[in-house]
Amino acid sequence: MVRLFKHYVPHAVLLLGLIDCGLLLLSANLAWSLRATQIGMDPGLLADRLAMLAGFTFVVMAAMISVGVYGSDALRSFRFAAARLLVAVSLGLIALALLDFVLPGHTFWRSTLLYAMGLSILFLMLNRVVVGGILGASAFRRRVLVLGAGVRAGRLKALSEDPGSGLSIVGYVDMNEGRPLIAEAVARSAISDLSAFVANLGASEVVLALEERRNALPLKDLLRIKTAGVHVNDFSSFMERETGRVDLDTLNPSWLIFSDGFSAGRAVSSAAKRLFDIGASSLLLALSFPVVALFALLVKLDSRGPALFRQTRVGLYGQPFTILKLRSMRIDAEAGGAKWAEKDDPRVTRVGRLIRKIRVDELPQVWTVLTGKMSFVGPRPEVPTFVDDLEDRLPFYAERHMVKPGITGWAQINYPYGASIEDARRKLEYDLYYAKNYTPFLDLLILLQTLRVVIWPEGSR
Incomplete structure (x- = not known):
């Protein structure tokens, strides 16, 4: 494996990604040349359109990472990879078409994007057949x-x-x-x-x-x-x-102390993370306000009680704070105290089931990010009752509170929703990996792959 910014990336994934980048650049350039020839225009010098080619490649690659094209399932199943590639290239082209609408004349023409889409899918599929098959061999x-x-x-x-x-x-x-x-x-x-x-x-x-x-x-x-x-x-x-997780079964304090991680030199990274949280949360609050207002009205019409759900959670350094979410359960859901969510939980309302499925119930938490109690990326904050119980049952559970809790996180994108001590143990292993190896690169990777969890809900309750 290759270590990039303290995070390990398999050699096969890195090589496949580099070849994909080259093929996307080639697809974009061929699409431009083909369209220019059709309308009788000189394609011009390659150097003059390098910025556009790089922009096309960057957006499509980001979409591919987001939907899980480089996940283990996609690497070992061509059918799985083909489905993810089609979704990724489509999302990338939609984003580029919108960018062309906002900045006309500064990006590819939308007609050129159609050619680029077809060529990209063809080349990327061939890459999976040829290179993917070779990389899957034991020799590699x-x-x-x-x-x-x-x-x-x-x-x-x-x-x-x-x-x-x-x-x-x-x-x-x-x-x-x-x-x-x-x-x-x-x-x-x-x-x-x-x-x-x-x-x-x-x-x-x-x-x-x-x-x-x-x-x-x-x-x-x-x-x-x-x-x-x-x-x-x-x-x-x-x-x-x-x-990509810290193994609790064999973990001992000396390994945590002497192994690489928990670097004190990440103060600059933390400042950059906070600036991103402020900027992104402000923008997202402005854009999502109509959506939150609409679903808040639906929540009120669907069941008795307030539209917003407030609950105390445990945050950075074990300090309590109040979290905001759209209410998805009946108001008497925690009458007997906090409980783990269950599959097909009867406490969830009709509208609550919908907003949980599409993750709209999480949007009000953006306000908590803006106020600094949470971040976009970090371990999931738990209620104090669960934390007290889990600290008694699971070793090193308190260490997950050494980083700010988040709306999404390494555990959320790698492990399906769990509602048991064993699930909490496995998610703790991912949370410790994040706390130990945090970098802005890992945050970016998590944010991109959160789209995969939203498109293909994996155990949301």
Whole structure:
């Protein structure tokens, strides 16, 4: 994987994206040349339209990221990828057509965009067939040797067997003399030179998956492997990189303290984040006011009670604040105290079901963003009762409050809506990853991919 601004991007995704960028530039240029030829106009110099070509590519690429074109499902299923590509290119072309309407003469003609749309879909589909098929082959997967043959090694084996995985495990070494859980594991005592064994397998990375590390670290072996040019990784760091979440099952305080993350040098990033929140929330409040007013009226007409729902939530550093949402439940929904939402929750009203599905109920939270209690991106704020319970049950739960809560977040786009302790545990793993690796780049990625969750609701309740 390649680390971009503290976030890991698979090599296959990065390569596929770079080729897509080139193909979009080619499509846009061919479309311009074709349309110019049709009307008997000189296409002009390529340098004169580079800005327009780059603008076209940027908008369509943003749309592709937004709808999940580079997600694991799209990478392993051509039909899935084709559907997402059609939606992405269509959304990109609509955005460019609107831009052409607002700024006539500064962008592509709308007739040229139609040609660009057809060529883009053709080239991008071919790229999925040719390059996507090659990247999916085992030859392009990272070759990993696992030191360990217990439960952790078993988890790595299951991870490697996922069709969307970018790794191939070439062997397991049982570092103990007990009975291994991995049947094919080779006993350490049967290997005279572990460094040579790694080289013979052609492994590019070694992962330490020991169940008990105390007094058991094979330091001499690891040093030889490392100095031979092979990357050595511990289990927790490897899982964080591969899954995009912090693994609570193996997490310990020393790893959090000594691993990269929670940088004090992000003060500038935080200031930029706040400026974006102020500007975007002000604009969104102005644009969405008619929509909120309309649905607030529908909420009032549909059921008894106020249109807006106010509730205390836990924010930055554990401080309480009041959240605003369009009411989607009956007014007696929490008569017996706060409860987890359920599938097909009977407390949800008819209009509430609709506004939850299209996420309109979240729009009033933009005011909370403007006042500084929330951000657009961050962990989902929970009610104090749930927080007290989860802090008792889940380790490191309080650490998620070291960043400002958000309307959308890394957990929301990666894990479906959950209403149980186990769901809260899995979402905490994503929240800790965000808190540990926050950058404006990750915020941008989350904001773009939130569109995918809105278009294809994944477990909204």
